[in-house]
Amino acid sequence: MSAESTTPGSTPGSTRSLTEHVAAVLARVAALPAEDVGLDELAVEGPGRVLGADVRAVALVPPFDAAAMDGYAVRLADLPADGSPATLPVVGDLRPGSPPDRRRRAAGAGHAVVEGRPPAHHATGAAVRIMTGAPVPGWADAVVPVERTSTGRFVAGGPTTEREVTLARQPRGHVRHRGEDVRPGDLLGRAGDAVTPALVAVAASAGLTALPVRRRPRVAVLSTGSELVPARVGSSSPVRHDGLPDEGRAADPTGLIPDSNSLLLAALARAAGADVVRVGAVPDDADALRAALDRVAAGPGVDLLVTTGGVSAGASDVVRAVLDGDDVRLADVEVAAVALRPGRPQALARWRGVPWVALPGNPVSAFVSFALFVRPAVAVLAGREPVRPVRRTVAEAWPSPPGRTHVVPVRSLPSGVVERAVSPGAVRGEGPGSGAAGHATSALLGADALALVHPDVDKVEAGDEVDVLPLDLPFGAGA
Numbered sequence: 184m185s186a187e188s189t190t191p192g193s194t195p196g197s198t199r200s201l202t203e204h205v206a207a208v209l210a211r212v213a214a215l216p217a218e219d220v221g222l223d224e225l226a227v228e229g230p231g232r233v234l235g236a237d238v239r240a241v242a243l244v245p246p247f248d249a250a251a252m253d254g255y256a257v258r259l260a261d262l263p264a265d266g267s268p269a270t271l272p273v274v275g276d277l278r279p280g281s282p283p284d285r286r287r288r289a290a291g292a293g294h295a296v297v298e299g300r301p302p303a304h305h306a307t308g309a310a311v312r313i314m315t316g317a318p319v320p321g322w323a324d325a326v327v328p329v330e331r332t333s334t335g336r337f338v339a340g341g342p343t344t345e346r347e348v349t350l351a352r353q354p355r356g357h358v359r360h361r362g363e364d365v366r367p368g369d370l371l372g373r374a375g376d377a378v379t380p381a382l383v384a385v386a387a388s389a390g391l392t393a394l395p396v397r398r399r400p401r402v403a404v405l406s407t408g409s410e411l412v413p414a415r416v417g418s419s420s421p422v423r424h425d426g427l428p429d430e431g432r433a434a435d436p437t438g439l440i441p442d443s444n445s446l447l448l449a450a451l452a453r454a455a456g457a458d459v460v461r462v463g464a465v466p467d468d469a470d471a472l473r474a475a476l477d478r479v480a481a482g483p484g485v486d487l488l489v490t491t492g493g494v495s496a497g498a499s500d501v502v503r504a505v506l507d508g509d510d511v512r513l514a515d516v517e518v519a520a521v522a523l524r525p526g527r528p529q530a531l532a533r534w535r536g537v538p539w540v541a542l543p544g545n546p547v548s549a550f551v552s553f554a555l556f557v558r559p560a561v562a563v564l565a566g567r568e569p570v571r572p573v574r575r576t577v578a579e580a581w582p583s584p585p586g587r588t589h590v591v592p593v594r595s596l597p598s599g600v601v602e603r604a605v606s607p608g609a610v611r612g613e614g615p616g617s618g619a620a621g622h623a624t625s626a627l628l629g630a631d632a633l634a635l636v637h638p639d640v641d642k643v644e645a646g647d648e649v650d651v652l653p654l655d656l657p658f659g660a661g662a
């Protein structure tokens with residue numbers, strides 16, 4: 184994040200810039216230890232694992248000289264140098280999986296041992312049928328593709344029938360040479376790189392059976408608010424579906440709303456490469472929150488607690504009530520007003536030693552706060568570099584209230600410029616919809632990045648460049 188000035192806010196606690204709060208969060212986490220995990224497990228586990236150490240090859244790839252084409256292995260010296268054809272006896276048939284002919288290579292002469300046939304000796308040389316991937320005999324130095332020979336083609340599964348073959352030198356040898364791809368000691372991946380499908384495959388080819396990877400961070404997410412009910416189909420949904428003309432606008436009789444934040448944060452944490460423990464909603468009751476935190480923090484291996492809501496100045500702000508109280512389980516409390524819109528009220532602490540990032544409850548604020556503070560923390564725990572903002576040109580002007588970093592959900596157009604992502608309400612001409620409002624979550628639906636407009640800027644003009652934090656790099660290799 185770029186450096187910026189701080190602006191006083193109404194939320195109690197110290198006032199700080201976005202950059203300062205990012206630093207405060209990251210100061211509380213460190214890379215988890217590395218452990219060796221088998222390639223078979225890594226292959227099916229999915230993305231999110233990061234190398235804890237450099238990885239080097241221990242074997243040659245290819246491990247032996249191998250045919251790159253189905254055809255005949257020959258010794259070039261046995262074929263006329265002017266490219267005219269020669270007829271050679273076919274003395275063997277090598278398939279992938281056949282052992283290399285070490286005995287004859289060591290002797291430096293003679294021909295391949297034919298499966299089921301005795302070795303043949305021909306003063307003028309010989310050819311051996313060879314299939315792609317089979318070891319090339321030590322005496323041979325080229326493979327002539329079958330379609331360039333008198334045989335024309337091989338019949339799959341058919342016997343070796345031809346006793347001789349007519350062929351000529353080809354411009355290419357069609358031999359994959361031992362170790363030409365990878366040699367022991369070659370660097371395959373660096374500490375901090377994401378485990379990719381290619382790395383798993385190359386490591387296997389290069390003689391490794393496991394990789395040193397950091398444990399996947401385990402993140403517990405918990406939302407607070409007595410207004411929250413689980414978003415379950417068929418439950419006592421507070422939304423009216425009575426078919427009245429004002430359906431969807433009717434005043435909700437219960438004051439309850441679906442708990443969308445714990446779903447949002449769980450999905451974001453998963454997309455950031457974490458394992459997730461989703462607690463769901465806890466009512467605005469300090470004892471209930473303390474008990475929920477205890478249940479999560481006492482469990483095995485939770486590396487980060489993330490809560491939403493209850494962090495501002497309201498009478499029922501339960502996170503504040505717990506953070507402001509005296510408790511032996513609580514440590515290192517920082518309550519901050521961050522010069523950020525949305526996402527100003529923030530708090531940090533430890534509960535039973537587990538780092539706790541308390542995000543505001545407004546859903547867009549929670550989303551933005553996750554992207555700015557929690558995703559980088561997950562990256563650090565995982566041993567990855569956090570995703571960094573990039574510069575992008577904006578397609579259209581928009582107002583930007585100065586004094587705070589204005590976070591605007593944007594989407595990238597095919598030309599690479601970005602425009603604001605808007606909510607259905609804004610499309611209808613109602614509501615703020617630009618995502619500037621902390622509650623207009625639907626503006627996030629089409630967003631692939633967050634524009635971070637500097638606190639000094641009061642208007643973004645078409646053609647301006649702004650910092651943009653990509654949202655679509657869930658398991659990025661550190662780019």
Ligand SMILES: Nc1nc2c(c(=O)[nH]1)N[C@H]1C(S)=C(S)[C@@H](COP(=O)(O)OP(=O)(O)OC[C@H]3O[C@@H](n4cnc5c(N)ncnc54)[C@H](O)[C@@H]3O)O[C@H]1N2
Pocket residue numbers: 193194195406407408410411440441442443444445464491492493494495496497500525526527528542543544545546548621
């Ligand atoms: N006097 C002040 N009031 C407020 C301030 C302030 O500085 N002084 N800050 C405002 C800002 S900015 C924000 S953001 C919110 C954040 O407050 P809280 O973290 O205490 O959030 P809540 O009050 O619990 O909830 C805010 C809003 O979001 C809805 N919400 C909460 N959790 C969920 C959930 N899990 N799923 C869906 N929706 C949720 C909640 O119902 C509220 O509408 O405070 C302002 N007030």
Ligand code: MOO
Pocket residue numbers: 523524525526527528543545548620621622
């Ligand atoms: O900052 Mo609140 O987080 O504006 O919505």
